[in-house]
Amino acid sequence: MKPRTKRAVAIAGGLAALGVAAALVLNAFQSNLVFFFTPTQVAKKEVPIDRNFRVGGLVEGGTVVRQKDALSVTFKITDGAQSVPVTYTGILPDLFKEGKGVVAEGRVGTDGIFKASQVLAKHDENYMPPEAAEALKQAGHPMAKENFAGQGGGGVTR
Amino acid sequence: MNWFHFSSPSTFYGLAGRLAPWFFILATALAAWGLYLGLLVAPTDAQQGEVYRVIFIHVPTAWMSMFLYFIMACYCALTLVFNTRLSAMMARAIAPTGAMFTFIALWTGAFWGRPTWGTYWVWDARLTSELVLLFLYFGYMSLANAFEDPRRGDRAAALLALIGVVNLPIIYFSVQWWNTLHQGSSVSFKGTSMHVTMLTGMLVMSASAWMYAIGATLVRVRSVILERERRAQWIRNLPEASA
Numbered sequence: 001m002k003p004r005t006k007r008a009v010a011i012a013g014g015l016a017a018l019g020v021a022a023a024l025v026l027n028a029f030q031s032n033l034v035f036f037f038t039p040t041q042v043a044k045k046e047v048p049i050d051r052n053f054r055v056g057g058l059v060e061g062g063t064v065v066r067q068k069d070a071l072s073v074t075f076k077i078t079d080g081a082q083s084v085p086v087t088y089t090g091i092l093p094d095l096f097k098e099g100k101g102v103v104a105e106g107r108v109g110t111d112g113i114f115k116a117s118q119v120l121a122k123h124d125e126n127y128m129p130p131e132a133a134e135a136l137k138q139a140g141h142p143m144a145k146e147n148f149a150g151q152g153g154g155g156v157t158r
Numbered sequence: 159m160n161w162f163h164f165s166s167p168s169t170f171y172g173l174a175g176r177l178a179p180w181f182f183i184l185a186t187a188l189a190a191w192g193l194y195l196g197l198l199v200a201p202t203d204a205q206q207g208e209v210y211r212v213i214f215i216h217v218p219t220a221w222m223s224m225f226l227y228f229i230m231a232c233y234c235a236l237t238l239v240f241n242t243r244l245s246a247m248m249a250r251a252i253a254p255t256g257a258m259f260t261f262i263a264l265w266t267g268a269f270w271g272r273p274t275w276g277t278y279w280v281w282d283a284r285l286t287s288e289l290v291l292l293f294l295y296f297g298y299m300s301l302a303n304a305f306e307d308p309r310r311g312d313r314a315a316a317l318l319a320l321i322g323v324v325n326l327p328i329i330y331f332s333v334q335w336w337n338t339l340h341q342g343s344s345v346s347f348k349g350t351s352m353h354v355t356m357l358t359g360m361l362v363m364s365a366s367a368w369m370y371a372i373g374a375t376l377v378r379v380r381s382v383i384l385e386r387e388r389r390a391q392w393i394r395n396l397p398e399a400s401a
Contacts, residue, residue: 095274
């Protein structure tokens with residue numbers, strides 16, 4: 001082999017080995033790379049018990065209740081199969097809405113209610129003008145819901 | 159035609175100088191068109207309101223940050239395999255532009271995240287891997303300049319750049335592989351989930367970013383060539399050298 005063919009083979013081989021190693025490492029750390037758990041995982045108790053973690057899903061319609069002091073709010077996060085009751089005191093992001101994506105950080109109390117210390121809105125990948133969104137809604141198109149359930153739905157990967 | 163004619167620094171120097179202004183003109187024209195579409199023509203987003211318009215900068219720069227790294231890595235592979243001089247100079251010339259695009263993507267993302275998500279930064283897989291990309295660019299640039307002999311710097315940095323290629327699929331697929339706060343791709347090979355004017359504006363801005371990146375790389379590679387070849391006779395014969 002010419003020296004430059006040798007170098008090319010060495011580089012290709014090295015990159016392949018590196019790729020395999022990276023895939024193995026990422027696979028091993030799979031659970032730690034997850035930004036949030038789904039309500040189904042919470043129900044199955046697949047979540048850390050004595051430290052903070054995040055729950056992600058959709059804000060269940062009709063469950064948002066604001067308390068009298070106006071800063072406390074309770075709602076439920078659902079992934080379609082299970083839901084987690086959440087209580088939070090603080091300012092909610094602008095995109096926080098019933099039926100929209102949300103990620104809450106905190107821990108489950110002894111009463112089974114998830115006490116959130118931070119609530120983040122999760123946006124989906126759909127960009128459209130208000131008229132288009134309205135038309136979809138009237139046609140009963142479950143676009144946002146489908147997209148979110150696709151990412152969070154039950155498993156860690158897909 | 160001899161395809162390797164322009165692979166010599168002395169001939170490429172002139173070609174790069176003649177081509178660069180055209181790419182900057184194209185970049186400016188496309189940016190003007192893209193910004194017109196993005197800021198004046200494209201409709202307001204149903205959920206996010208006006209703040210979504212940051213995608214006309216954010217998405218093109220984020221794409222470029224990855225494309226440029228890939229191209230830089232290709233030049234690095236050429237450097238290591240064929241030991242060609244110009245490919246190493248091209249890789250050096252691309253790196254600062256790539257780092258700039260990575261920084262703009264992170265920065266605009268943070269300012270979009272604050273009103274939309276409710277936070278500037280989270281350590282999710284997409285954001286973290288893009289930050290790693292910025293450090294890869296910084297690492298490449300410092301390593302390339304860390305040696306007395308520039309050819310040794312070329313080879314050491316090329317190796318680092320090739321190792322860093324592993325990060326590219328991680329950035330791209332992070333939103334599919336793991337639960338992330340960052341949303342999934344709106345544009346993929348299968349189609350798009352974006353309104354058509356918004357998409358057009360974004361693609362025009364991406365074309366502009368491409369043109370700018372090519373122009374900036376050509377200008378920078380000329381400086382690299384001048385610095386590296388300063389003792390060569392052809393540089394002394396340049397009209398600008400006698401002035």
